[in-house]
Amino acid sequence: MSRSRSGIRSGSRTGSVGTAPVVFQAAALLLAYPDRDWDRRPRTVREAVAGLPGREFPLLLSFCGQAEREDPLALAARYVATFDRSRRRCLYLTYYTDGDTRRRGAALARIKSVYRTHGWLPPDDELPDFLPLMLEFAARTPEAGTALLTDHRAAIEVLRYALEAHRSPYAALLQAVCRCLPGQAPASREEALRLTRTGPPAEAVGLDVLGPFPAQPRPNDEGARR
Template sequence: MSPLPSPSAGRLGGPPSVPALVRTRLRAAVRRPSSLTPEEVQDRALLLRLLSLLLQYPDAELTAARPTVAAAVQALPPSPAAAELAAFSEWCTAQEPDALERHYVEMFDLRRKSSLYLTYYLHGDTRRRGMALLTLARRYRAAGWEIGGGELPDHLPVVLEFAALAGPRAGEAPLRQHRRGLELIHRALNDADSPYRHVSAALLTLMPPATDADLRAVAELAAQGPPAEEVGLAPYGWGEFAPPDTFMPPEQAPPGPTRPASPPEGSR
């Protein structure tokens, strides 16, 4: 999925591109989607688009756009989400491209608890996951949107982009469905002391507050992992690089074609 410019949205009217974010006053609305004004819906779409960009693999195109993205973050009015994104942007802008790429792969490709493929947390490596991916792809097509870049429909940047394009109700439904997975991703990033924890924290400010049942389910998921019924797919061979207290990345979710084939330096 190419980070810039915004992909075609078919019948959907996409939010402004990243340069437009710099010129747009954006409020991080945290009210229920059904209560948002039209202006707040547009503001929310801009924030979701920015979150999508920041969670994409930092290829050469996105790395070159860091000054523009940083300016967009600086243009946000004060809010908890804006503070989190400012902290991440400061770190991201200061990183060498190779170091940024290695950190991204380590956090999201080599650690199953912070994988960005959302249906894994709900269904694990089961046949139900395949059906969930199909249902999500059909949702996108019904809205007139086609995924580019070869990513699976449950990849979080893709889900965020769809939420920005389709609006708070139908568009954000997949995010709400995977609220517990998002919480687990944030916990894993926080435990790893990854600066990406600021991005996941900003996203959670847009989600309904976690219930006691959510927190119990997340704790159980972190301890036991998701369902483990195998679907007959061969592993991708990343297990030797994963820390002993984490799972392997989801088997149905290989990295995109532009990511480096080798793992980060250092023994896992």
């Protein structure tokens, strides 16, 4: 996947419409691959959250501080190692609930339908369940976007637990996002995993059922390109 294709721009602004949209936009920027515009993203986040009250913002600023001290090439390598080389830390949320099954195709189509219903057109060359994409939608369309994230909360929480176990700096971003979601969080990783198990084990059908979506290989612990 070309990491610059997520449709997320460093110049994005969410406005003063509450804490959650600001957190979602910031996390969207910081969870996208650190490509050529990376040096502007932490600065954009710092400017957006400066002086804002809320326990989520120190988490974002902590990540920014650590990322800004890291060599860009090392940060890019860390990103790949964190998200591309382990199925446990996948950024594609329906993978946690549906694996590579026909059900996943339907789940992706439902997410894309929500985007279209609200007049939001994500890039055709990115899967609609890519977390940074879903976060930007939630920042721009707070009511529908927050509901969509909440529908996939179990997967988000599983990813958060995995990043915490990996001692990844990216865990702070997931912690900030989870604090903005309504309702009660799963009490444990095991509970979050149970909530994602809504279907049978993976079918060997691939993702060719997705029509306009590009076929993507299943993530695995040895590495994958999505």
